[in-house]
Amino acid sequence: MKPYLLLLPYFLLSACTSLPQAMKDAHVVDIPYTQASQNMDSHNNAPVRWGGVIIDVENEENFSLVQALFYPLNYPGRPQLDEPYEGRFVIKSTEFLDPVIYAKDREITVVGTLSGGIERTVGKKTIRVPLLQSTAIHLWPEEKYNYYGYGPYYGGYGPYYGHPFLFQGGWGGGYYRPYW
Numbered sequence: 001m002k003p004y005l006l007l008l009p010y011f012l013l014s015a016c017t018s019l020p021q022a023m024k025d026a027h028v029v030d031i032p033y034t035q036a037s038q039n040m041d042s043h044n045n046a047p048v049r050w051g052g053v054i055i056d057v058e059n060e061e062n063f064s065l066v067q068a069l070f071y072p073l074n075y076p077g078r079p080q081l082d083e084p085y086e087g088r089f090v091i092k093s094t095e096f097l098d099p100v101i102y103a104k105d106r107e108i109t110v111v112g113t114l115s116g117g118i119e120r121t122v123g124k125k126t127i128r129v130p131l132l133q134s135t136a137i138h139l140w141p142e143e144k145y146n147y148y149g150y151g152p153y154y155g156g157y158g159p160y161y162g163h164p165f166l167f168q169g170g171w172g173g174g175y176y177r178p179y180w
Contacts, residue, residue: 019077019109023049023136026111033070033086036130040117050089050132051079051109057099064097065090067120067129068108078140079107089130090118093137107140 018024028049036043052068059065070086071079091110102108112134119128 019138020136023077023109023111023138026136028111031114033072033089033130036114037087037089040114040128040130043114044116046114047111048114048132049073049077049109049111051077051107052085052089053079053081054102054104054106054108055088056104057097057102059096059099062094064093064095064102065118066093066097066102066108067091073109077109077138079109081107087129088120088122088127089132090120091132091134091137093134097137102139106142109138109140110134111136 026047026049028047031043031046031048033050036046036048050070051073052070054066054068056067057064058067067088067090070089071081072083072086074080091108091112092115110132112132115131115133117128118131119126121127
């Protein structure tokens with residue numbers, strides 16, 4: 001029973017990472033990315049909640065543009081990176097978005113309205129992607145990986161072996177467990 005009590009704080013802390021209440025309560029329409037990208041002008045002003053991974057940030061004088069890869073969202077609203085990405089989209093924000101904070105490969109979820117499309121250059125090719133006027137942006141916290149590189153708090157053998165607090169006796173980690 002003792003090991004199960006040690007897991008309780010881990011599950012309580014992992015439940016704290018979710019969308020802000022304003023984004024959860026936002027009235028949005030479920031428009032699939034493929035449908036919106038094929039008919040960009042027919043979905044103007046449709047409110048959506050989309051997410052993905054940041055590719056690039058461009059800051060203009062009065063707005064910022066964030067180019068992202070589209071991934072479907074899971075139940076809490078986080079991009080499902082284990083699913084294939086479906087394409088690109090651009091988020092337009094009236095606020096300054098610092099490229100150091102909104103860095104490449106960060107996960108993002110945005111609520112806003114579709115506003116047609118915008119042309120982007122990828123390599124030497126120009127493509128047209130959906131444009132989303134943001135009303136709220138949520139940048140997901142980066143997951144910490146241990147020195148084994150297996151994922152958040154994993155390493156060695158077994159699902160809890162490399163967790164810094166569970167079964168390891170502090171931040172040290174390694175292949176030696178404390179004796180119970």
